[in-house]
Amino acid sequence: MRGLALRLHTDGLVGGIARRLVASFEELTALDSAIGDADHGLNMKRGATALLDINARLRALPSSDAVYAIGQSMAMSVGGASGPLYGTFFMSFSSGFAEEFELNDFARQFNRGVSAVERLGRVRAGQKTLVDVLRPVSDHLASGTATRQTVRMIASSSAESTVALLAQKGRAAYLGERSRGHMDPGARSCVLVLEAMADSLEGLQ
Amino acid sequence: MTEKVGIVIVSHSIDIAKGTYDMASQVAKGGLRIAYCGGAASGGLGTSLPAIQKALDEVWSPAGVVVLVDLGGAEINSELAIEMLPLERREKTLLCNAPIVEGAVMAATEAAAGSSLEVVRRTAEELSAS
Numbered sequence: 001m002r003g004l005a006l007r008l009h010t011d012g013l014v015g016g017i018a019r020r021l022v023a024s025f026e027e028l029t030a031l032d033s034a035i036g037d038a039d040h041g042l043n044m045k046r047g048a049t050a051l052l053d054i055n056a057r058l059r060a061l062p063s064s065d066a067v068y069a070i071g072q073s074m075a076m077s078v079g080g081a082s083g084p085l086y087g088t089f090f091m092s093f094s095s096g097f098a099e100e101f102e103l104n105d106f107a108r109q110f111n112r113g114v115s116a117v118e119r120l121g122r123v124r125a126g127q128k129t130l131v132d133v134l135r136p137v138s139d140h141l142a143s144g145t146a147t148r149q150t151v152r153m154i155a156s157s158s159a160e161s162t163v164a165l166l167a168q169k170g171r172a173a174y175l176g177e178r179s180r181g182h183m184d185p186g187a188r189s190c191v192l193v194l195e196a197m198a199d200s201l202e203g204l205q
Numbered sequence: 206m207t208e209k210v211g212i213v214i215v216s217h218s219i220d221i222a223k224g225t226y227d228m229a230s231q232v233a234k235g236g237l238r239i240a241y242c243g244g245a246a247s248g249g250l251g252t253s254l255p256a257i258q259k260a261l262d263e264v265w266s267p268a269g270v271v272v273l274v275d276l277g278g279a280e281i282n283s284e285l286a287i288e289m290l291p292l293e294r295r296e297k298t299l300l301c302n303a304p305i306v307e308g309a310v311m312a313a314t315e316a317a318a319g320s321s322l323e324v325v326r327r328t329a330e331e332l333s334a335s
Contacts, residue, residue: 039250043251079245079252079254083278088285120288
């Protein structure tokens, strides 16, 4: 809703991301076993542990610094291709982040994060990566009609849509046509991260 | 003595990184700064941004640094590590689009001969044309 004040609870964001990633360790491992190197569950779990380690320190920081620190922590701890991509997302997303903002401000910040991921990974939507979730959610946020429920639905259905896609990035791309029929593990972990984000946005309908 | 180009080797496997380092060091005959890293932060196969940053720091040369990588995560982590360098080093740190072993050996040969950063990279990358 235009004009409505939103706040991002970084404490809830960190806790929500970590809880979901740890709980989904086996699911992410299974998805990555099918079309990758089976380490996505472990990598994201390591990222979750690192986030929980810095959470107490983040509470004292302004939101922009806390969001940047989340990105830095993920870049340093996760590894794989996901570490630098999630890291870049949060670090770019953080710049100029205010304590209170409107949905269109949030959408602009979010788009900046997604664009940074697209640039670093040289990836666009349709290549069976986390961008297949990030880009549609970013566009939805920019439409100004986003609610907690619609963000979750679009993230989840976007990840589902990667099942049919041909992988063009990462280890899954080596499989060629055999990569079809499996959900991209990065798209799935991205849903978990965005669910945590939607839940920690106070004021979002 | 003029400064020579430094070399960083980044593999998912510490064994491949070390083996590549050994082969590149052999042609460099001890006259080069070469560093290697490999493996995930908690051990096992993977790549780690802090390990890459440390390797980049170890071999920094005013002549520049080339980075040889194996697969996707090594490449993206290395690119982010380069992006996070101070500007004066970022401009002189180049990722090579080359197979890791052949690229590292070619880069070491060129760098040991005192070639410029651009020549070291180009020579390493010409291998990947085949």
